[in-house]
Amino acid sequence: MIEKITKKAELENMRFFVDFISRFLEKTEFSKNSVFDILLASEEILINIINYAYPEGAGDVEVICKYEKENNKISITFTDNGIYFDMRTAKKPDLTLLIERRRVGGVGIYLVKTLMNEILYNRENEKNVLTIIKSEKL
16 A cells, blocks of 8 residues: 655645644554554654755655555655755764753654664655655564
């Protein structure tokens, strides 16, 4: 099963993206905990695209949701043509520091890396193509 949408990477569309992903996940056999993890990771990725990918103004973001029932695996791919950013290379935040002493940013990316089984990234035709993968044992 595959579903896809494309919308402007604007805060006003955040609810639309989250609802789209949520409705897709409802059609799978994933546990509530895994669905929550995927939604949280997706929100973090989308907010980063909305806030940072297009410093000159909003561009599009495409979201492709794929469910492989035979492997019980979900992948969600986020594609934007914003500035280059590979979240896999982001440094782990120092979580031992008090919030007041931590540098801003990085915790959401760390959260995505922690919640997902796999993260893939490619820069294709001047586009960021980020895929998060979550699987559950059958």
